[in-house]
Amino acid sequence: MSNRVAISVSGLTKQFGDFTAVDAITFDVKQGEIFGFLGANGAGKTTAMRMLCGLSLPTSGKANVAGFDLYKESENIKKNIGYMSQKFSLYDDLTIRENNRFYGGIYGLTDEQIKEKTQFMLKHLHLESQADTLVKALPLGWKQKLSFSVSMIHDPKIVFLDEPTGGVDPITRREFWTMIYEAASRGTTVFVTTHYMDEAEYCDRVSIMVDGRIEALDTPAALTKKFDVKGMEEVFIQLARKAKRSDN
Protein backbone atom coordinates (compact mmCIF):
# COMPACT_ATOMS: atom_id res chain seq x y z
CA MET A 1 0.00 0.00 0.00
CA SER A 2 1.41 3.42 -0.89
CA ASN A 3 0.76 6.74 0.76
CA ARG A 4 -0.87 8.15 -2.35
CA VAL A 5 -4.54 8.87 -2.00
CA ALA A 6 -6.89 7.11 -4.45
CA ILE A 7 -10.19 8.46 -3.14
CA SER A 8 -10.57 11.65 -1.15
CA VAL A 9 -14.01 12.61 0.12
CA SER A 10 -14.94 15.65 2.18
CA GLY A 11 -18.39 16.55 3.45
CA LEU A 12 -20.03 14.61 0.62
CA THR A 13 -23.82 14.93 0.83
CA LYS A 14 -26.75 13.76 -1.24
CA GLN A 15 -30.30 14.90 -0.65
CA PHE A 16 -33.45 13.65 -2.31
CA GLY A 17 -36.03 16.32 -1.49
CA ASP A 18 -35.93 16.69 2.29
CA PHE A 19 -34.34 13.26 2.76
CA THR A 20 -30.58 13.25 3.33
CA ALA A 21 -29.42 9.89 1.96
CA VAL A 22 -25.72 10.64 2.47
CA ASP A 23 -24.93 13.12 5.23
CA ALA A 24 -21.55 14.87 4.96
CA ILE A 25 -19.24 11.88 4.80
CA THR A 26 -15.47 12.45 4.94
CA PHE A 27 -12.74 9.87 4.37
CA ASP A 28 -9.63 9.01 2.33
CA VAL A 29 -8.71 5.71 0.71
CA LYS A 30 -5.05 5.01 -0.10
CA GLN A 31 -3.79 3.59 -3.38
CA GLY A 32 -3.62 -0.22 -3.07
CA GLU A 33 -5.82 -0.33 0.02
CA ILE A 34 -8.68 -2.79 0.51
CA PHE A 35 -11.41 -0.56 1.90
CA GLY A 36 -14.57 -2.18 3.27
CA PHE A 37 -17.64 0.03 2.97
CA LEU A 38 -20.22 -1.37 5.39
CA GLY A 39 -23.63 -0.29 6.59
CA ALA A 40 -27.12 -1.55 7.27
CA ASN A 41 -29.66 -1.75 4.44
CA GLY A 42 -30.81 1.79 3.75
CA ALA A 43 -27.80 3.46 5.42
CA GLY A 44 -26.80 5.20 2.18
CA LYS A 45 -24.00 2.96 0.87
CA THR A 46 -25.39 2.56 -2.65
CA THR A 47 -26.06 6.28 -3.01
CA ALA A 48 -22.51 7.07 -1.83
CA MET A 49 -21.02 4.51 -4.17
CA ARG A 50 -23.00 5.82 -7.15
CA MET A 51 -21.61 9.29 -6.50
CA LEU A 52 -18.03 8.02 -6.26
CA CYS A 53 -18.46 6.20 -9.58
CA GLY A 54 -19.58 9.44 -11.24
CA LEU A 55 -23.13 8.19 -11.79
CA SER A 56 -24.91 10.65 -9.51
CA LEU A 57 -24.07 14.26 -8.69
CA PRO A 58 -23.64 15.18 -5.02
CA THR A 59 -25.80 17.89 -3.47
CA SER A 60 -22.73 19.31 -1.73
CA GLY A 61 -19.26 18.42 -0.56
CA LYS A 62 -16.06 17.54 -2.37
CA ALA A 63 -14.61 14.35 -3.78
CA ASN A 64 -11.63 13.35 -5.84
CA VAL A 65 -11.56 9.85 -7.31
CA ALA A 66 -8.48 8.45 -9.09
CA GLY A 67 -7.13 11.99 -9.33
CA PHE A 68 -10.24 13.51 -10.88
CA ASP A 69 -12.80 15.93 -9.52
CA LEU A 70 -16.26 14.44 -9.07
CA TYR A 71 -18.09 17.50 -10.42
CA LYS A 72 -15.91 18.48 -13.37
CA GLU A 73 -14.27 15.25 -14.48
CA SER A 74 -16.79 12.46 -13.94
CA GLU A 75 -16.13 11.03 -17.43
CA ASN A 76 -12.45 10.63 -16.57
CA ILE A 77 -13.43 8.91 -13.32
CA LYS A 78 -15.51 6.37 -15.23
CA LYS A 79 -12.55 5.57 -17.48
CA ASN A 80 -10.25 4.98 -14.53
CA ILE A 81 -12.41 2.80 -12.32
CA GLY A 82 -13.82 -0.70 -12.59
CA TYR A 83 -17.20 -1.79 -11.22
CA MET A 84 -18.71 -5.13 -10.45
CA SER A 85 -21.75 -6.22 -8.47
CA GLN A 86 -23.56 -9.42 -7.74
CA LYS A 87 -26.56 -8.22 -9.71
CA PHE A 88 -24.88 -6.76 -12.74
CA SER A 89 -21.78 -8.30 -14.16
CA LEU A 90 -21.47 -10.05 -17.49
CA TYR A 91 -23.82 -10.64 -20.41
CA ASP A 92 -25.26 -14.14 -20.11
CA ASP A 93 -25.93 -14.51 -23.82
CA LEU A 94 -22.36 -13.68 -24.85
CA THR A 95 -19.41 -16.04 -24.54
CA ILE A 96 -16.44 -15.29 -22.29
CA ARG A 97 -14.45 -14.06 -25.29
CA GLU A 98 -17.34 -11.87 -26.49
CA ASN A 99 -17.81 -10.32 -23.06
CA ASN A 100 -14.12 -9.42 -23.04
CA ARG A 101 -14.35 -7.89 -26.49
CA PHE A 102 -17.42 -5.93 -25.48
CA TYR A 103 -16.00 -4.51 -22.25
CA GLY A 104 -12.55 -4.00 -23.76
CA GLY A 105 -14.19 -2.07 -26.58
CA ILE A 106 -16.24 0.06 -24.17
CA TYR A 107 -13.04 1.07 -22.37
CA GLY A 108 -11.30 1.88 -25.65
CA LEU A 109 -8.75 -0.92 -25.71
CA THR A 110 -7.26 -1.84 -29.10
CA ASP A 111 -8.03 -5.24 -30.66
CA GLU A 112 -4.46 -6.26 -29.91
CA GLN A 113 -4.80 -5.29 -26.22
CA ILE A 114 -8.13 -7.09 -25.91
CA LYS A 115 -6.64 -10.24 -27.39
CA GLU A 116 -3.67 -10.11 -25.05
CA LYS A 117 -5.82 -9.39 -21.99
CA THR A 118 -8.22 -12.20 -22.87
CA GLN A 119 -5.41 -14.74 -23.23
CA PHE A 120 -3.89 -13.72 -19.93
CA MET A 121 -7.23 -13.82 -18.11
CA LEU A 122 -8.27 -17.22 -19.48
CA LYS A 123 -4.92 -18.68 -18.48
CA HIS A 124 -4.95 -17.10 -15.03
CA LEU A 125 -8.46 -18.41 -14.31
CA HIS A 126 -7.80 -21.80 -15.97
CA LEU A 127 -10.71 -21.17 -18.33
CA GLU A 128 -8.88 -21.68 -21.65
CA SER A 129 -11.20 -24.46 -22.73
CA GLN A 130 -14.29 -22.35 -21.92
CA ALA A 131 -13.44 -19.23 -23.97
CA ASP A 132 -16.32 -19.80 -26.38
CA THR A 133 -18.85 -20.96 -23.80
CA LEU A 134 -21.88 -18.77 -23.12
CA VAL A 135 -21.53 -17.11 -19.74
CA LYS A 136 -24.94 -18.39 -18.65
CA ALA A 137 -23.64 -21.97 -18.80
CA LEU A 138 -20.92 -21.25 -16.24
CA PRO A 139 -21.29 -22.00 -12.52
CA LEU A 140 -21.96 -18.88 -10.43
CA GLY A 141 -18.57 -19.01 -8.72
CA TRP A 142 -16.71 -18.93 -12.05
CA LYS A 143 -18.96 -16.19 -13.29
CA GLN A 144 -18.14 -14.00 -10.32
CA LYS A 145 -14.39 -14.55 -10.63
CA LEU A 146 -14.56 -13.89 -14.35
CA SER A 147 -16.67 -10.82 -13.80
CA PHE A 148 -14.09 -9.43 -11.38
CA SER A 149 -11.35 -9.93 -13.96
CA VAL A 150 -13.43 -8.30 -16.69
CA SER A 151 -14.11 -5.29 -14.45
CA MET A 152 -10.32 -4.77 -14.42
CA ILE A 153 -9.70 -5.36 -18.14
CA HIS A 154 -8.64 -1.71 -18.55
CA ASP A 155 -6.25 -1.76 -15.55
CA PRO A 156 -8.30 0.69 -13.49
CA LYS A 157 -6.73 2.48 -10.52
CA ILE A 158 -9.74 1.66 -8.38
CA VAL A 159 -12.25 -1.16 -8.50
CA PHE A 160 -15.66 -0.89 -6.84
CA LEU A 161 -17.15 -4.23 -5.77
CA ASP A 162 -20.77 -4.18 -4.61
CA GLU A 163 -21.52 -7.38 -2.66
CA PRO A 164 -19.35 -9.41 -5.02
CA THR A 165 -19.63 -12.68 -3.10
CA GLY A 166 -23.39 -12.82 -2.40
CA GLY A 167 -24.73 -16.37 -2.81
CA VAL A 168 -21.30 -17.79 -3.67
CA ASP A 169 -20.16 -21.07 -2.06
CA PRO A 170 -17.69 -20.78 0.85
CA ILE A 171 -14.65 -22.08 -1.02
CA THR A 172 -15.17 -19.84 -4.06
CA ARG A 173 -15.83 -16.91 -1.71
CA ARG A 174 -12.34 -17.39 -0.29
CA GLU A 175 -10.79 -17.79 -3.76
CA PHE A 176 -12.47 -14.53 -4.69
CA TRP A 177 -10.80 -12.81 -1.75
CA THR A 178 -7.44 -14.20 -2.84
CA MET A 179 -8.06 -12.40 -6.15
CA ILE A 180 -8.85 -9.21 -4.23
CA TYR A 181 -5.56 -9.50 -2.32
CA GLU A 182 -3.66 -10.07 -5.57
CA ALA A 183 -5.24 -7.00 -7.17
CA ALA A 184 -4.41 -4.88 -4.12
CA SER A 185 -0.83 -6.13 -4.01
CA ARG A 186 -0.45 -4.97 -7.64
CA GLY A 187 -1.50 -1.50 -6.49
CA THR A 188 -5.21 -1.51 -7.40
CA THR A 189 -7.41 0.13 -4.80
CA VAL A 190 -10.33 -2.09 -3.82
CA PHE A 191 -13.53 -0.49 -2.51
CA VAL A 192 -15.85 -3.29 -1.42
CA THR A 193 -19.26 -3.76 0.24
CA THR A 194 -20.37 -7.01 1.86
CA HIS A 195 -22.90 -8.50 4.25
CA TYR A 196 -20.44 -11.20 5.33
CA MET A 197 -18.81 -9.90 8.49
CA ASP A 198 -15.90 -12.36 8.24
CA GLU A 199 -15.03 -10.58 4.99
CA ALA A 200 -14.94 -7.26 6.82
CA GLU A 201 -11.98 -8.70 8.75
CA TYR A 202 -10.05 -9.16 5.47
CA CYS A 203 -10.11 -5.43 4.70
CA ASP A 204 -7.23 -3.09 5.55
CA ARG A 205 -9.75 -0.60 6.90
CA VAL A 206 -13.53 -0.52 7.13
CA SER A 207 -16.08 2.23 7.48
CA ILE A 208 -19.55 1.65 8.88
CA MET A 209 -22.41 3.87 7.75
CA VAL A 210 -25.43 4.51 9.94
CA ASP A 211 -28.27 6.81 8.83
CA GLY A 212 -26.22 8.40 6.07
CA ARG A 213 -23.18 9.16 8.24
CA ILE A 214 -19.92 7.31 8.75
CA GLU A 215 -20.06 6.26 12.40
CA ALA A 216 -16.79 4.32 12.53
CA LEU A 217 -13.69 4.08 10.38
CA ASP A 218 -10.52 2.18 11.25
CA THR A 219 -8.72 -1.14 10.86
CA PRO A 220 -10.82 -4.15 11.90
CA ALA A 221 -8.40 -4.82 14.78
CA ALA A 222 -8.66 -1.26 16.11
CA LEU A 223 -12.47 -1.25 15.86
CA THR A 224 -12.75 -4.60 17.60
CA LYS A 225 -10.53 -3.27 20.39
CA LYS A 226 -12.35 0.05 20.66
CA PHE A 227 -15.75 -1.62 21.01
CA ASP A 228 -14.25 -4.27 23.27
CA VAL A 229 -15.78 -7.18 21.34
CA LYS A 230 -14.58 -10.33 19.61
CA GLY A 231 -14.99 -9.38 15.98
CA MET A 232 -16.46 -7.12 13.32
CA GLU A 233 -19.87 -8.78 13.43
CA GLU A 234 -20.41 -7.46 16.97
CA VAL A 235 -19.00 -4.03 16.07
CA PHE A 236 -21.43 -3.86 13.17
CA ILE A 237 -24.43 -4.98 15.20
CA GLN A 238 -23.71 -2.47 18.00
CA LEU A 239 -23.54 0.40 15.52
CA ALA A 240 -26.36 -0.63 13.21
CA ARG A 241 -28.73 -1.15 16.17
CA LYS A 242 -28.51 2.59 16.83
CA ALA A 243 -29.95 3.38 13.43
CA LYS A 244 -33.14 5.42 13.59
CA ARG A 245 -33.66 5.32 9.92
CA SER A 246 -34.18 1.82 8.70
CA ASP A 247 -35.05 -0.19 5.70
CA ASN A 248 -37.38 -2.29 7.81
Added chain:
Amino acid sequence: MESAVKAERVYKNFQSGKTEIEALNNISFEVERGELFGLIGPDGAGKTTLFRILTTLMIANKGNAWVDGFEVVSQYKEIRKRVGYMPGRFSLYQDLSVEENISFFATLFGTTLEENYEFVKDIYVQIEPFKKRRAGALSGGMKQKLALSCALIHRPSVLFLDEPTTGVDAVSRQEFWDLLKSLQHQGITIVVSTPYMDEANLCDRVALMQNGKIMDIDTPKGITQKFPKPLWAIIAADMYKLMHDLRSDERVDTCYPFGQYHHITFTELNQEIQSIEKTLVEKGHADLSIQKIEPTIEDCFMELMNK
Protein backbone atom coordinates in the same frame (compact mmCIF):
# COMPACT_ATOMS: atom_id res chain seq x y z
CA MET B 1 -47.69 -39.30 12.59
CA GLU B 2 -46.58 -38.69 9.03
CA SER B 3 -43.94 -36.08 8.42
CA ALA B 4 -44.74 -32.54 7.24
CA VAL B 5 -42.51 -32.87 4.20
CA LYS B 6 -41.10 -35.98 2.64
CA ALA B 7 -38.96 -36.26 -0.50
CA GLU B 8 -37.85 -39.54 -2.06
CA ARG B 9 -35.09 -39.54 -4.67
CA VAL B 10 -36.35 -36.35 -6.30
CA TYR B 11 -34.55 -35.77 -9.59
CA LYS B 12 -34.82 -32.76 -11.90
CA ASN B 13 -32.69 -31.74 -14.85
CA PHE B 14 -32.74 -28.80 -17.23
CA GLN B 15 -31.45 -28.39 -20.72
CA SER B 16 -29.38 -25.24 -21.21
CA GLY B 17 -28.19 -25.08 -24.81
CA LYS B 18 -26.13 -28.19 -25.36
CA THR B 19 -25.44 -28.79 -21.70
CA GLU B 20 -27.64 -30.66 -19.31
CA ILE B 21 -27.81 -29.35 -15.77
CA GLU B 22 -28.77 -31.70 -12.97
CA ALA B 23 -30.58 -29.29 -10.68
CA LEU B 24 -31.61 -31.99 -8.19
CA ASN B 25 -29.83 -35.29 -8.07
CA ASN B 26 -31.87 -37.85 -6.06
CA ILE B 27 -32.80 -35.71 -3.10
CA SER B 28 -34.34 -37.51 -0.12
CA PHE B 29 -35.23 -36.02 3.25
CA GLU B 30 -38.04 -35.64 5.76
CA VAL B 31 -39.15 -32.70 7.86
CA GLU B 32 -40.99 -33.37 11.12
CA ARG B 33 -44.12 -31.48 12.06
CA GLY B 34 -43.32 -28.25 13.88
CA GLU B 35 -39.69 -28.38 12.86
CA LEU B 36 -37.63 -25.42 11.67
CA PHE B 37 -35.66 -27.01 8.85
CA GLY B 38 -32.92 -25.25 6.88
CA LEU B 39 -31.65 -25.87 3.35
CA ILE B 40 -28.15 -24.44 3.47
CA GLY B 41 -26.20 -23.89 0.27
CA PRO B 42 -24.92 -21.41 -2.32
CA ASP B 43 -26.71 -20.26 -5.47
CA GLY B 44 -27.04 -23.14 -7.90
CA ALA B 45 -27.30 -25.77 -5.14
CA GLY B 46 -30.87 -26.59 -6.19
CA LYS B 47 -32.74 -24.99 -3.28
CA THR B 48 -35.22 -23.02 -5.39
CA THR B 49 -35.95 -25.98 -7.69
CA LEU B 50 -36.67 -28.10 -4.63
CA PHE B 51 -39.04 -25.45 -3.25
CA ARG B 52 -40.87 -25.24 -6.59
CA ILE B 53 -41.39 -28.98 -6.67
CA LEU B 54 -42.60 -29.12 -3.06
CA THR B 55 -45.00 -26.22 -3.59
CA THR B 56 -46.39 -27.99 -6.73
CA LEU B 57 -45.18 -25.30 -9.16
CA MET B 58 -42.86 -27.68 -10.99
CA ILE B 59 -42.87 -31.42 -11.62
CA ALA B 60 -39.81 -33.58 -10.95
CA ASN B 61 -38.46 -35.90 -13.67
CA LYS B 62 -38.14 -38.74 -11.21
CA GLY B 63 -38.86 -39.47 -7.57
CA ASN B 64 -41.75 -38.42 -5.42
CA ALA B 65 -42.61 -35.99 -2.65
CA TRP B 66 -45.35 -35.38 -0.11
CA VAL B 67 -46.33 -32.27 1.80
CA ASP B 68 -48.65 -32.57 4.78
CA GLY B 69 -49.32 -36.16 3.68
CA PHE B 70 -50.40 -35.22 0.15
CA GLU B 71 -48.54 -36.23 -2.98
CA VAL B 72 -47.17 -33.24 -4.93
CA VAL B 73 -48.45 -34.25 -8.38
CA SER B 74 -51.77 -36.04 -7.93
CA GLN B 75 -52.92 -34.01 -4.91
CA TYR B 76 -51.50 -30.62 -5.77
CA LYS B 77 -54.75 -28.82 -5.03
CA GLU B 78 -54.77 -30.00 -1.43
CA ILE B 79 -51.17 -28.91 -1.00
CA ARG B 80 -51.81 -25.44 -2.40
CA LYS B 81 -54.47 -24.89 0.28
CA ARG B 82 -52.05 -25.86 3.01
CA VAL B 83 -48.72 -24.30 2.21
CA GLY B 84 -47.40 -20.78 2.36
CA TYR B 85 -44.60 -19.92 -0.03
CA MET B 86 -42.37 -16.88 -0.05
CA PRO B 87 -40.20 -16.97 -3.18
CA GLY B 88 -36.74 -15.43 -3.26
CA ARG B 89 -37.79 -12.76 -5.69
CA PHE B 90 -40.44 -10.27 -4.52
CA SER B 91 -43.57 -11.45 -6.28
CA LEU B 92 -46.46 -9.43 -4.93
CA TYR B 93 -48.41 -6.87 -6.92
CA GLN B 94 -46.32 -3.69 -6.94
CA ASP B 95 -49.25 -1.52 -8.04
CA LEU B 96 -51.57 -2.69 -5.28
CA SER B 97 -51.35 -1.19 -1.81
CA VAL B 98 -50.25 -3.15 1.24
CA GLU B 99 -53.84 -3.86 2.34
CA GLU B 100 -54.97 -4.63 -1.21
CA ASN B 101 -52.24 -7.26 -1.55
CA ILE B 102 -53.24 -8.82 1.76
CA SER B 103 -56.94 -8.90 0.94
CA PHE B 104 -56.19 -10.25 -2.57
CA PHE B 105 -54.29 -13.24 -1.17
CA ALA B 106 -56.82 -13.72 1.63
CA THR B 107 -59.66 -13.83 -0.92
CA LEU B 108 -57.83 -16.43 -3.02
CA PHE B 109 -57.85 -18.70 0.01
CA GLY B 110 -61.42 -17.84 0.96
CA THR B 111 -60.48 -16.01 4.14
CA THR B 112 -60.02 -12.44 5.42
CA LEU B 113 -57.39 -10.50 7.31
CA GLU B 114 -59.84 -10.05 10.21
CA GLU B 115 -60.32 -13.81 10.52
CA ASN B 116 -56.60 -14.48 10.85
CA TYR B 117 -55.49 -11.21 12.39
CA GLU B 118 -54.17 -12.79 15.60
CA PHE B 119 -52.06 -15.20 13.57
CA VAL B 120 -50.27 -12.61 11.40
CA LYS B 121 -50.41 -9.80 13.98
CA ASP B 122 -46.75 -9.88 15.06
CA ILE B 123 -45.61 -9.22 11.50
CA TYR B 124 -48.54 -7.23 10.16
CA VAL B 125 -48.44 -4.55 12.87
CA GLN B 126 -45.02 -3.55 11.56
CA ILE B 127 -46.40 -2.72 8.11
CA GLU B 128 -49.90 -1.64 9.15
CA PRO B 129 -48.92 2.06 9.43
CA PHE B 130 -48.17 1.92 5.67
CA LYS B 131 -51.26 -0.01 4.61
CA LYS B 132 -52.27 2.58 2.02
CA ARG B 133 -48.82 2.62 0.39
CA ARG B 134 -48.21 0.86 -2.92
CA ALA B 135 -46.18 -2.32 -2.42
CA GLY B 136 -43.70 -1.16 -5.06
CA ALA B 137 -42.89 1.91 -2.96
CA LEU B 138 -41.94 -0.04 0.19
CA SER B 139 -38.36 -0.50 1.37
CA GLY B 140 -36.75 -3.93 1.04
CA GLY B 141 -37.40 -4.95 4.64
CA MET B 142 -41.03 -3.83 4.49
CA LYS B 143 -41.62 -5.71 1.25
CA GLN B 144 -40.28 -8.81 2.94
CA LYS B 145 -42.70 -8.42 5.85
CA LEU B 146 -45.62 -7.87 3.48
CA ALA B 147 -44.66 -11.00 1.51
CA LEU B 148 -44.48 -12.98 4.72
CA SER B 149 -47.90 -11.68 5.84
CA CYS B 150 -49.39 -12.71 2.47
CA ALA B 151 -47.78 -16.16 2.73
CA LEU B 152 -49.32 -16.63 6.19
CA ILE B 153 -52.78 -15.17 5.63
CA HIS B 154 -54.47 -18.59 5.20
CA ARG B 155 -52.79 -20.16 8.26
CA PRO B 156 -50.67 -22.64 6.32
CA SER B 157 -49.47 -25.79 8.04
CA VAL B 158 -46.13 -25.67 6.21
CA LEU B 159 -44.29 -22.47 5.35
CA PHE B 160 -41.61 -22.44 2.62
CA LEU B 161 -39.22 -19.47 2.64
CA ASP B 162 -36.70 -19.22 -0.18
CA GLU B 163 -33.68 -17.16 0.89
CA PRO B 164 -35.58 -14.60 2.97
CA THR B 165 -32.35 -13.08 4.34
CA THR B 166 -30.22 -12.82 1.19
CA GLY B 167 -28.73 -9.35 0.81
CA VAL B 168 -30.07 -8.37 4.22
CA ASP B 169 -27.74 -6.83 6.82
CA ALA B 170 -26.68 -8.64 9.99
CA VAL B 171 -29.10 -6.77 12.29
CA SER B 172 -32.19 -7.30 10.11
CA ARG B 173 -31.25 -10.94 9.64
CA GLN B 174 -31.30 -11.47 13.40
CA GLU B 175 -34.72 -9.83 13.64
CA PHE B 176 -36.08 -12.01 10.86
CA TRP B 177 -34.91 -15.18 12.58
CA ASP B 178 -36.56 -14.06 15.83
CA LEU B 179 -39.77 -13.74 13.82
CA LEU B 180 -39.39 -17.28 12.43
CA LYS B 181 -38.87 -18.66 15.94
CA SER B 182 -42.10 -17.06 17.14
CA LEU B 183 -43.98 -18.52 14.14
CA GLN B 184 -42.55 -21.93 14.94
CA HIS B 185 -43.96 -21.61 18.47
CA GLN B 186 -47.41 -21.26 16.93
CA GLY B 187 -47.01 -24.79 15.59
CA ILE B 188 -46.17 -24.09 11.98
CA THR B 189 -43.58 -26.23 10.13
CA ILE B 190 -40.97 -24.04 8.47
CA VAL B 191 -38.61 -24.94 5.64
CA VAL B 192 -36.19 -22.09 4.98
CA SER B 193 -33.24 -21.79 2.62
CA THR B 194 -30.18 -19.60 3.05
CA PRO B 195 -26.71 -19.14 1.62
CA TYR B 196 -25.46 -17.83 5.01
CA MET B 197 -23.82 -20.76 6.76
CA ASP B 198 -24.03 -19.16 10.23
CA GLU B 199 -27.84 -19.23 10.03
CA ALA B 200 -27.74 -23.04 10.10
CA ASN B 201 -27.28 -22.80 13.87
CA LEU B 202 -30.73 -21.23 14.20
CA CYS B 203 -32.47 -24.28 12.65
CA ASP B 204 -33.50 -27.50 14.40
CA ARG B 205 -32.02 -29.54 11.56
CA VAL B 206 -30.36 -28.64 8.28
CA ALA B 207 -29.57 -30.16 4.90
CA LEU B 208 -26.26 -28.95 3.45
CA MET B 209 -26.75 -28.67 -0.32
CA GLN B 210 -24.29 -28.28 -3.16
CA ASN B 211 -24.69 -28.93 -6.92
CA GLY B 212 -28.10 -30.58 -6.63
CA LYS B 213 -27.08 -32.94 -3.87
CA ILE B 214 -27.57 -33.11 -0.14
CA MET B 215 -24.11 -33.55 1.38
CA ASP B 216 -25.38 -34.13 4.92
CA ILE B 217 -28.55 -33.84 7.01
CA ASP B 218 -28.42 -33.46 10.76
CA THR B 219 -28.81 -31.09 13.68
CA PRO B 220 -26.25 -28.26 13.51
CA LYS B 221 -24.45 -29.85 16.44
CA GLY B 222 -24.54 -33.27 14.81
CA ILE B 223 -22.92 -31.82 11.71
CA THR B 224 -20.09 -30.07 13.49
CA GLN B 225 -19.39 -33.15 15.63
CA LYS B 226 -18.74 -35.16 12.46
CA PHE B 227 -15.82 -32.94 11.41
CA PRO B 228 -13.12 -35.56 10.91
CA LYS B 229 -9.99 -33.78 12.13
CA PRO B 230 -8.77 -31.49 14.86
CA LEU B 231 -9.22 -27.87 13.71
CA TRP B 232 -6.91 -25.02 14.62
CA ALA B 233 -7.28 -21.24 14.39
CA ILE B 234 -4.11 -19.33 13.69
CA ILE B 235 -3.34 -15.62 13.69
CA ALA B 236 -0.19 -13.58 13.00
CA ALA B 237 0.75 -10.05 11.99
CA ASP B 238 0.86 -10.75 8.24
CA MET B 239 -2.14 -12.95 7.46
CA TYR B 240 -1.63 -13.01 3.69
CA LYS B 241 1.96 -14.27 4.00
CA LEU B 242 0.82 -16.68 6.70
CA MET B 243 -1.68 -18.25 4.31
CA HIS B 244 0.99 -18.72 1.62
CA ASP B 245 3.46 -20.21 4.08
CA LEU B 246 0.88 -22.60 5.52
CA ARG B 247 -0.44 -23.71 2.14
CA SER B 248 3.05 -24.52 0.93
CA ASP B 249 3.81 -26.55 4.09
CA GLU B 250 3.44 -30.28 3.46
CA ARG B 251 2.15 -30.91 6.96
CA VAL B 252 -0.85 -28.62 6.35
CA ASP B 253 -3.88 -30.24 4.73
CA THR B 254 -6.29 -27.28 4.45
CA CYS B 255 -5.94 -23.58 5.24
CA TYR B 256 -8.84 -21.18 4.80
CA PRO B 257 -9.25 -17.58 5.92
CA PHE B 258 -11.99 -17.18 8.56
CA GLY B 259 -12.40 -13.56 9.58
CA GLN B 260 -9.40 -12.56 11.70
CA TYR B 261 -8.04 -16.12 11.69
CA HIS B 262 -7.04 -18.85 9.29
CA HIS B 263 -8.55 -22.25 10.04
CA ILE B 264 -6.15 -25.12 9.41
CA THR B 265 -6.13 -28.90 9.50
CA PHE B 266 -3.06 -31.10 9.26
CA THR B 267 -2.32 -34.18 7.20
CA GLU B 268 -1.40 -36.08 10.37
CA LEU B 269 -4.17 -36.30 12.97
CA ASN B 270 -1.72 -35.88 15.86
CA GLN B 271 0.44 -33.18 14.34
CA GLU B 272 2.65 -31.54 16.93
CA ILE B 273 1.93 -27.81 17.10
CA GLN B 274 5.30 -26.69 18.48
CA SER B 275 7.09 -27.74 15.30
CA ILE B 276 4.62 -25.78 13.15
CA GLU B 277 5.07 -22.73 15.36
CA LYS B 278 8.83 -23.08 15.16
CA THR B 279 8.77 -23.16 11.34
CA LEU B 280 6.55 -20.10 11.19
CA VAL B 281 8.69 -18.13 13.64
CA GLU B 282 11.75 -19.02 11.56
CA LYS B 283 9.95 -17.66 8.52
CA GLY B 284 9.66 -14.35 10.37
CA HIS B 285 6.04 -14.43 11.53
CA ALA B 286 5.38 -12.12 14.47
CA ASP B 287 2.52 -12.13 17.02
CA LEU B 288 1.83 -15.75 16.23
CA SER B 289 -0.92 -17.58 18.09
CA ILE B 290 -2.45 -21.00 17.43
CA GLN B 291 -5.37 -22.52 19.29
CA LYS B 292 -7.55 -25.56 18.88
CA ILE B 293 -11.18 -24.70 18.09
CA GLU B 294 -14.58 -26.26 17.51
CA PRO B 295 -15.52 -26.34 13.81
CA THR B 296 -18.34 -24.14 12.50
CA ILE B 297 -20.97 -25.21 9.94
CA GLU B 298 -18.94 -23.40 7.29
CA ASP B 299 -15.83 -25.49 8.11
CA CYS B 300 -17.96 -28.61 7.73
CA PHE B 301 -19.52 -27.39 4.49
CA MET B 302 -16.10 -26.86 2.93
CA GLU B 303 -14.86 -30.20 4.23
CA LEU B 304 -17.85 -31.91 2.58
CA MET B 305 -17.30 -29.97 -0.68
CA ASN B 306 -13.73 -31.26 -0.82
CA LYS B 307 -14.76 -34.88 -0.45
